[in-house]
Amino acid sequence: MAADTQGRGPKRANGARETELLDLLQKAGTALTPGEVAERLGGELTYSSVVTILTRMHTKGLLTRTPRGRAYAYAPVTDDAGFAARRMRTVLEERPDREAVLARFADTLSDTDADLLRHLLGPEQDTDR
Structure with missing residues (x-):
């Protein structure tokens, strides 16, 4: 896979990124904020990209979200x-x-x-x- 133009790692299809984030959230065992998700990804995605993907997944009914400070914390709706x-x-x-x-x-x-x-x-x- 080619690196993206921002140097943040290989580009992946949106579905692959959603799967990656869903797996990360399932393994976390607790709700995570976008900042926590971005941190666990080791800078592979920007904060705004993580927010966009998590928001899309919430809209699809894959994640729940609860307010935590100035952000939302996201968790999978099921296993x-x-x-x-x-x-x-x-x-x-x-x-x-x-x-x-x-x-x-x-x-x-x-x-x-x-x-x-x-x-x-x-x-x-x-x-x-």
């Missing part, structure tokens, strides 16, 4: 598994034939995953009972 589940639900909701999508998904599950899904859906779905 990694929760975000994966949200993506799966979004894909399902975008398709007109939910039954077909779910049936195709179920057909691709391993026996172990199918058993786990039956267990998670409840005892009435568990064929071992």
Whole structure:
């Protein structure tokens, strides 16, 4: 990757930066201000770039924010598994034939995953009972 014109490291797509910041916030275990995020990135992004990305992520519903001093502190709304589940639900909701999508998904599950899904859906779905 080429360095950006400001010498702050390689350019990345916005989605990659969001993923990077989300990972950083999840690992932090506590809400962080943009200044704290920028510091943990080691100067890789400017403060204003961090604010822009965090604000965009908050608008998308990926982060919560609470006032802390003159800034906001940001935290993920869920963990990694929760975000994966949200993506799966979004894909399902975008398709007109939910039954077909779910049936195709179920057909691709391993026996172990199918058993786990039956267990998670409840005892009435568990064929071992």
